[in-house]
Amino acid sequence: MSCQNSKNIYILAMFIRALFLLLFSLIVVSCGNSSMTGSNHQSNMEKLDKIYGKCKNPYRQYKKIERRVCEDKQRAAGPDGVVGDPINVTEIMNRVRGIGSNTVAVSDTNNALWDGSLQVLNNYSLKITDFDGGYIETNWINNSDLPNQRCLIKSHITSKELISTGISVKIICEKLINNEWYLSDENFTEDEKRLTLKILETAQTLANT
Amino acid sequence: MKKLSYLVSAVAAVFAANAHADVSVSGSADAGYLSDVTGDGRISIGSGVVFGLSTTTANGIGMSTGLSITVDQDGDNAAGAGGGQSVTFTTGGATIVVGDVELGDTPGSTGGTVGNLVGDVGQFDSDVKTGFADDDGLGVTLSTSAGAATISVGYIVDDNVNNSGNMTDATDTMSAFSISMPMGMMTVTAAVADHDNTETASGATVSAALGGGTLTVGYSTQTLVADSATVAGSGFSVNTTSGAIEGTAAVTASADDLTTAGDSEVIGAKYTMALDADTTVAVGYTNAQDADSDSTTRFDLSLSRSLGGGASVYLDMRTLNGDVDTNGGGTAMGFGTAVAF
Numbered sequence: 001m002s003c004q005n006s007k008n009i010y011i012l013a014m015f016i017r018a019l020f021l022l023l024f025s026l027i028v029v030s031c032g033n034s035s036m037t038g039s040n041h042q043s044n045m046e047k048l049d050k051i052y053g054k055c056k057n058p059y060r061q062y063k064k065i066e067r068r069v070c071e072d073k074q075r076a077a078g079p080d081g082v083v084g085d086p087i088n089v090t091e092i093m094n095r096v097r098g099i100g101s102n103t104v105a106v107s108d109t110n111n112a113l114w115d116g117s118l119q120v121l122n123n124y125s126l127k128i129t130d131f132d133g134g135y136i137e138t139n140w141i142n143n144s145d146l147p148n149q150r151c152l153i154k155s156h157i158t159s160k161e162l163i164s165t166g167i168s169v170k171i172i173c174e175k176l177i178n179n180e181w182y183l184s185d186e187n188f189t190e191d192e193k194r195l196t197l198k199i200l201e202t203a204q205t206l207a208n209t
Numbered sequence: 210m211k212k213l214s215y216l217v218s219a220v221a222a223v224f225a226a227n228a229h230a231d232v233s234v235s236g237s238a239d240a241g242y243l244s245d246v247t248g249d250g251r252i253s254i255g256s257g258v259v260f261g262l263s264t265t266t267a268n269g270i271g272m273s274t275g276l277s278i279t280v281d282q283d284g285d286n287a288a289g290a291g292g293g294q295s296v297t298f299t300t301g302g303a304t305i306v307v308g309d310v311e312l313g314d315t316p317g318s319t320g321g322t323v324g325n326l327v328g329d330v331g332q333f334d335s336d337v338k339t340g341f342a343d344d345d346g347l348g349v350t351l352s353t354s355a356g357a358a359t360i361s362v363g364y365i366v367d368d369n370v371n372n373s374g375n376m377t378d379a380t381d382t383m384s385a386f387s388i389s390m391p392m393g394m395m396t397v398t399a400a401v402a403d404h405d406n407t408e409t410a411s412g413a414t415v416s417a418a419l420g421g422g423t424l425t426v427g428y429s430t431q432t433l434v435a436d437s438a439t440v441a442g443s444g445f446s447v448n449t450t451s452g453a454i455e456g457t458a459a460v461t462a463s464a465d466d467l468t469t470a471g472d473s474e475v476i477g478a479k480y481t482m483a484l485d486a487d488t489t490v491a492v493g494y495t496n497a498q499d500a501d502s503d504s505t506t507r508f509d510l511s512l513s514r515s516l517g518g519g520a521s522v523y524l525d526m527r528t529l530n531g532d533v534d535t536n537g538g539g540t541a542m543g544f545g546t547a548v549a550f
Contacts, residue, residue: 039301039302039354040354040356040357041301041302041303041304041352041353041354041359042301044354044357044358044359044389045352045359047391047396048359048389048396050423051396051416051423051425052416052425053481058313058316058361058387058398058400059352059359059361059387059389060352061295061297061306061310061311061350063275063277063291063292064279065257065259065277065279065291065292066259066275066277066292068237068239068255068257068282068325069235069236069237069257069259069549071324071325071547072237072238072239072521072547072548072549073235073237073519073549075489075513075515075521075523075547075549076515076516076519076520076521076547076548076549077515078483078486078487078488078489078513078514078515078521079483079485079486079487079488079489080483080486080487082486083515083517083518083519084487084515084517084518085517085518086516086517086518086519086520087516087517087518177265177271178263178265178271178273178299179299180231180233
């Protein structure tokens with residue numbers, strides 16, 4: 001009798017626990033976007049990712065293989081979080097052996113446009129600066145007020161002359177949805193035009209000084 | 210990660226406007242050389258592919274699960290399939306996982322920096338027991354935030370099953386609660402866990418930016434039951450008259466060997482630092498002691514460098530000293546390469 005009672009009490013206690021958790025979950029989900037709970041969840045998780053590493057963040061559930069893939073990705077990206085271009089071993093070997101060291105390259109990049117682009121983009125960290133190709137690309141630009149969005153700027157100088165068609169600027173933005181970054185479908189043509197104009201104006205000023 | 214535009218997206222869109230179905234494929238492969246604690250050289254290869262299946266409903270709730278095919282690096286293994294035993298629900302402010310979940314049974318324990326090659330293949334065998342007998346099973350976890358604090362609560366209804374079980378007759382339940390909060394320049398994480406078999410755990414870590422890197426220190430304490438694993442041919446027997454189980458628990462030689470129920474303690478620290486945009490170095494220290502008065506001291510060193518294109522190289526080293534099983538302590542060092550797809 002006593003054994004049966006204790007079993008009933010145990011089942012009741014377990015049922016209450018499960019019910020409590022279910023109700024709590026529903027309340028949190030229903031308030032998921034309120035200011036009280038959940039509104040900072042993404043940014044909080046990103047901060048904890050930086051402290052513990054995304055793969056060892058105790059607030060993320062990973063299976064063993066998922067954690068291993070995550071760690072390999074983390075190592076591949078390095079501390080800056082960006083998977084860079086692969087190392088060209090042949091190029092390194094050729095450089096060591098002196099092959100190709102006498103190649104003379106002539107750039108089609110206008111100096112004023114190049115300097116103007118660098119000056120306009122100097123507030124952002126740059127991922128690629130290739131003078132010969134006239135190409136500049138920033139790292140992802142994040143805004144703490146918009147943790148679910150990031151953008152980068154590409155600038156390509158295509159002329160030796162300081163002309164309005166000698167540079168093209170492209171803005172690429174992504175949105176964070178379910179922990180995955182997706183390309184934004186917003187149109188940034190007007191922003192790109194404004195940025196192009198700013199670079200041309202700066203280049204003109206530099207060319208005249 | 211390669212995104213596949215899947216026919217499901219179009220089909221689902223017919224039924225739910227704005228629904229966003231997606232199948233993602235990611236994976237990695239590792240190849241490494243290891244000098245284990247006995248001084249033996251080992252070559253170890255592992256690889257895995259994870260298929261992630263997800264969708265977002267019209268009202269913004271994400272649902273996802275994942276299945277995997279893995280060749281485990283820990284031994285001479287063939288490919289095996291796994292995963293798919295849990296479903297994750299996400300809203301903008303909360304993540305709920307239902308199914309096979311793992312709860313933290315050594316909260317506050319820190320100091321491990323090495324990867325799978327040295328940590329799991331290195332042949333370490335400590336005599337110190339930390340952590341519950343079982344910390345995963347069929348249950349639910351909820352992770353959300355309240356202001357700057359991140360909280361997580363989890364409950365396992367039966368740790369003997371993973372994706373399907375009888376809740377009414379289940380006996381091995383576990384619960385856990387964790388909270389992380391920034392305090393000035395530090396971030397404090399505190400957590401507790403409780404198991405049906407009377408095992409409990411609590412602990413905390415404190416992290417702060419220091420000298421260009423991140424320092425994490427932690428303390429964990431667990432109240433554990435004695436190991437009840439038996440050796441074949443000895444241990445328990447059934448009394449044929451009364452039907453009662455009689456005998457004394459015997460402990461396997463290679464188990465964690467906790468013969469005395471009581472408290473275990475883990476103190477640890479870890480420092481991680483970026484040397485440049487592609488290179489990371491991490492060092493860790495962990496001291497553990499259990500109710501048998503067995504104790505170990507562990508030192509970890511890890512160095513990894515990104516090569517671009519998804520590839521990286523790494524060097525890991527671990528030294529374990531103290532109360533260990535035969536040939537279970539010493540230094541293991543490994544290096545290798547990994548590529549993520």
